[in-house]
Every structure is written in structure tokens, then in C-alpha cells.
Amino acid sequence: MTVKKGLSRMLTLEVTRVTERAAVLSSLLAGRGDEKAADQAAVDAMRKELNRLDIDGTIVIGEGERDEAPMLYIGEKVGTGNGPKVDIALDPLEGTTLCAKSMPNSLAVLAMAEGGSLLHAPDTYMDKIAIGGGYPDHLVDLDAPPAENIRELAKAKKVDVSQITACILDRPRHAELIAAVRATGARVTLITDGDIAGVINTTDPATHIDIYMGVGGAPEGVLAAAALRCIGGQMQGRLVTSSEEQKARAAKMGIKDFNKKFSMEEMASGDVIFAATGVTDGSMLEGIRYVRGGITTHSVVMRSSSGTVRWVKAFHPSMEKFK
Secondary structure: OOOOOOOOOHHHHHHHHHHHHHHHHHHOOOOOOOHHHHHHHHHHHHHHHHOOOOOEEEEEEOOOOOOOOOOOOOOOEEOOOOOOEEEEEEEEEEOHHHHHOOOOOOEEEEEEEEOOOEOOOOOOEEEEEEEEOOOOOOOOOOOOOHHHHHHHHHHHHOOOHHHOEEEEEOOHHHHHHHHHHHHOOOEEEEEOOOHHHHHHHHHOHHHOOOEEEEEEEHHHHHHHHHHHHHHOEEEEEEEEOOOHHHHHHHHHOOOOOOOOOEEHHHHEOOOEEEEEEEOOOOOOOOOOEEEOOEEEEEEEEEEOOOOOEEEEEEEEOOOHHHO
């Protein structure tokens, strides 16, 4: 198989080390009820590991803008500066509440792409729709009624609508969407947080999730699009800006049309590497395990140019390497 020239394949292992460090150190605070402390532990760990990489990296999706986030803010430079120019999207602790309450599906997540390849999305909401791979192009559409998307997906899968399951964030804003999906006869799986995992689950038949729908974070939308670029799937997203201040921030990042429907390829193009490590047990990854003699981590790392997906279960004999 011929692999297109892009990012060094060595970076696929390096980015896994970044998410491993963030996951391990945030896991020390799992179940302790302190979301901010858990998130800060992940941020500090991820930043330290990123700065060891031979990259000229720019954070395009981070913990917020410079005046809101002391570390890993949008526009921050990371790496040694001695390598390729890359865009980085990250969520050091996807599901801070999940970690603080020791609930499933908390992850450390990072995507890396060639410079200029990732959508610079502000920290606002995004309306999203996503399905896994293997379907005709443009099968579902963000602007179509939920019932139409459900019917088209069922038709493509050659199953009854009753066998379709939609994943939706459990939020009051989704009451009408949930009702519309259920009215078709389809099932709804509600999640409290963690919509990156929710989108990725559409690619895995074992999760029984067929489609992701609804409004979640825009940064998480870009990270999910990066994952689907690697593993296969379809996704569309549109920014939801509720104030002039949010529109101004989006415009500052290069967004000109606030009603634009972004395709997966517009959110994440070029050669993309995506990595995630489980903090708590979830549908996609096992959480951090403290076992006799060390720690185990469970990660997934993907690359779009090769289509490779690696599941990495590692044993680390000492906590010292993470400090």
C-alpha cells in the first residue's frame, strides 16, 4: 500500500505518549469531585509531553483563548520548534465531570495535522450529525429533518427503522430532537458528556450506535471529525453562535459565514493523526488500571493517510515517568 507523504509515521507513537501522560495524571483525581483539578492535571501533563516533541506546533483547538486559559490556549506554540509545522486540536480531559464522578467514557484526546489543515473553531457550540463508514456519500444531512435522516440510514443498512439507534447528549435543548427520533420508532441512547466518543461509536457495530445527532461543543466537533477522517465515516457541523461576542471570536479565527455547514473534510483535512487514551472505563477504551508493579493504559491511535488504526494496551512499571 502506498502511503501519501505527510506527517512522519513516528508521530503516531509520540502523540500516544502525550495522551497517555494526560490520562494517567488526571486519573489520580478520578472520583474526587474536583473537575478543575482533574482538568488542570491533564493540561499540565499534556503540555509537558508536547513540548518534548520535535514539531513546530500551534494549538488551534485548546482549553480556550489566551486570556481564558493559562496553558494550551488557542494560538499557543508547542514543541521544540525543530520539526514540521502542525496544527493541534486537543481536549486534555474530555468529560471532566465524568472523571470527577468516576463515570464512564472520560478520555484524553489529541489530533495533529499538517499546518493549516484543522478548522480553527472558537469555544462555542456546534450542531452535528455523524455516521460511520461504508455508506453512500451524503447519506445524511444536517439540514434534513431527523426522521428523514433516520429513514435514509435504515434504508442504506437494509433494516427496519426500529433497529436504528441515535446517540444524543442528554440536554434540555434536545427535547424536540429526541422526541422526533423516537417518533420514527428508532431508539435513542442518551449520554451525559463525552460526545467525541459518541461520534466515534458510530463506526463500531459493537456499540450499537448508528448515528450521532445534536448540539455539542465545537472543539469536540473538530476532534471527532479528525477521528472520522482516519477511521472512516461522514460528519457535518455548523457553529452555533448565540452572541455578537462569540461571532467576533469566530471571525477572528477566520470564520466568515456563520451559517456555513462544514463537511468532515473541511473540519479536518490533509494528513491527520488522532489519539485517545481512556481515563475511566468506557465503550471505546478501558480506563487507567493500577495493578501490582505498575499501571496499564489503553489507547487508540489512527492515521488518515494510511487508514491504520492501532489499539495500544501498555504496561508502565513506574509512576515516576509520568511526573
